[in-house]
Amino acid sequence: MRRRNWSLPYALFLLVFVVIPLLLIVLYAFTDEEGAFTMANFRKFLMHPEAMNTFIYSIGIAIITTIVCLVLGYPAAYILSQKQFNTSKTMVVLFILPMWVNILIRTLATVALFDFLQLPLGEGALVFGMVYNFLPFMIYPIYNTLQKMDKSLIEAAQDLGANPLKVFNKVILPLSAPGIVSGIVMVFMPTVSTFAIAELLTMNNIKLFGTTVQENIYNGMWNYGAALSLIMLLLIGIMGLFTNDEDNAQNESGGVI
Amino acid sequence: MMTKILAKAYLWFLLALLYAPILIIMIFSFTEAKVLGNWTGFSTKLYSSLFSGGMHHSLMNAIWNTFAIAMLAASISTMLGSIAAIGIYNLRSRARGIMNFTNNIPIMNPDIITGVSLFLLFVSFGISQGFTTVVLAHIAFCTPYVVLSVMPRLKKMNSNIYEAALDLGATPFQALRKVILPEILPGMISGFILAFTLSIDDFAVTIFTIGNEGLETLSTYIYADARKGGLTPELRPLSTIIFVTVLVLLIVINKRAEKQEKEK
């Protein structure tokens, strides 16, 4: 057997467990319970103020979270990537580690922290929890691009008469743009699609769009749930267009963390 | 000098922020108080009651299920993914592009979409949900990571070594076992550990594929528990144990990656 045929079992697996399920979302989204074609699911979403509000509110929270993560994360990534601060590799690992802790445990830990400090749960806790959960996703890609950047470019800019601010604005920032973009996507996507954790952080006072999707599926409203999933997928697909193959290549270059 | 200190201070501030919640859980796992935040003296009672079982039969079950699912999913993913990686590596560029793209879908997709899509798959084909469906779902989102960790090993491999083995009298199967396998083994091990951690950690996909026959994994147990309003005190030592385990596993992976890099 030719070795290229070794990809066949996995190709079949991907077809059954990735491609067909995604197509099913589309199929369910455009059909009613009897299986007939309909746009009713989408109409229902547009006519349903609560779902609409949750959707917009989720995007808002995701945007705020993303901005806070960027503002907090960029300097951290920059410091970590620069030799002059001689930060150790362990430091980088420490920043990325929380990424691998169960999201529920992380969320419950945030709740515990707020309890401990006797702070009220609510919107503040929600944003804190989200930032806490997803900050590593911002730091890592930015760190990655900054670290791979040719350091002689900075020296070249200095040599050509740029002051430190100019060096940052004209060289470092533009060159780290791909990292920023993938950081934004990597924070925005999970934030906008999480479910369950918002409720835990706000004592069930605030619901995000992910929860709306989950509840509908849970309550047997598969078609409507699929339509909502498709809307989320489209939103994320639009975001995903900003990332390019180069960023994906990062994932492939070995090293798991 | 000043900027250096400020920079360091900033990093430590962020780290404190990131680790404060986890540290709090860890600290309060060593006290008996029912409500988190009350310190009633050092005790390991929560740890012993976590392992004494009995009272928390369902929790022990959830732990066991989580472990079994992770073992199965990680093992199958590693085999499937490694074979797939060799196949994909040998594909012509067009087909390879398609496979790589499809392989990236589960990685790029938010968990909830993966969960919903698999849920719809199982209900559409009338497959009753339970242990098997969770394992299948976990294989679906773990295998792409195995492919991604085996692929760089194949790419780094001198493409002539397979031919060299054939040239020296090895049959294609012997060449694979004696030359290719040792070369990709580190990637397979990293992939396995990665798949294992991902599976243990997963909540979103599990909850959509676990069905309602009473099967629980750790994630769903914690979720159900948290929904009830409070955190079972025993979850504090458990979270601590999980965190430390994940920490150790990740450090192992990282050290491996670093060592491999140094070798090159």
Added chain:
Amino acid sequence: MQQSSYIIEVQNVSKFFGEKVALDNINLNVKKGEFVTILGPSGCGKTTLLRLIAGFQTASEGEIRISGKEITQTPPHLRPVNTVFQKYALFPHLNVFDNIAFGLKLKKTPKQVIEKKVKAALKMVGMTDYEDRDVDSLSGGQQQRVAIARAIVNEPEVLLLDEPLAALDLKMRKDMQMELKEMHQKLGITFVYVTHDQEEALTLSDTIVVMSEGKIQQIGTPMDIYNEPTNAFVADFIGESNILNGTMIKDEVVNFAGHDFECVDKGFGTNMPVDVVIRPEDIYIFDVSDAAQLTGTVTSCIFKGVHFEMLVQTKQGYELMVQDYHAFEAGREVGLLVKPFDIHVMKKERTCNTFEGKMLDETHVEFLGCEFECLPHEGIMPGDNVEVKVDFNHVILEDNEEDGKLTGEVKFILYKGNHYHLTVFSDWDEDIYVDTNDVWDDGDRVGITILPKHIRINKL
């Protein structure tokens, strides 16, 4: 059945990759114990030929025999040949000993025998006591020695070497060349060696096979190939040479660079166009005197370590490269002389471009996949199949691809003393030969134009 005296016989072998012809009807016989080098520029098919012999690829057409046994379709692990790869291809997870023992272990050789043979092989490559070393800790030269030991320990009938020294630095390469030659003598087995380095080929080989564009150009001893190249390509590829257009006036007289020279070649007929090759070291250079056959001015003079390399512009407008132990600085008037037996005369493979075409109407002809305007030719009717001839110097190359009737890529450049002779690979997949004074680079994309008055048409 008649026993063949050749160890490798390649008969009418062709290899196609899709549309591309990698090897075009190759015939090659290698004697037992010979050191054969397959020499050619990159992409000439030399590595493909080696891989067909090793069995990593199979021939599309033709037959390969080793020791008289037909092995065209035999998988590599069943062939009595072993290969030394360009980038060594040592198994990184095995140490030196296990790398070398790999083939023997597969053959279930007894342990003591393996040990003895591996030790002997290591001794042969001068790496005694390296058994336990990690292959990654070795230098490039050492890795190559291990790769050679790994191949020869299996006692193959033929050792195939695919540019084994290409990755080494110059000094190391020279040393390894000598060692390979010694090894070949000691082992007494057949070596088939692939390289693009002509000097390496001349130093090492008993026989050189010069390849270009999937075809064998010449097979011969290093001396033959250097002294009697069969065509301009071989002359240009092996060593430095002056290649000029000439005319064979009659037997033993050839005209080139505007002068009649006495030579030793005959049998070309009278007034036949030929290629003339003169090695730069075969031209005598001296202050102008009556002995001079050509006179000219030195335009550049570079010291090359042992000799000086000078370019001389002759009165007749030809540029010649001359090598001599004495320097004649730029600007100096000099005389040049070539002895008869140093003039190599070669039959021209072609004297003009010839294409198959079809008459469309009175003034239009189709060839090279395009429609060209032409002058009316008597006795040729529309629809006739015709032979189209275009002189080399009447093909016009344009910088801008769109300006040409069709496009192509410059792929082989030959300097002919006063002009360049280019081979242009047209996008219609046919070669067009062009004489031009303009300087082009290998790989340049060009537009190709031919004026109507320069298209000559004959009925087929």
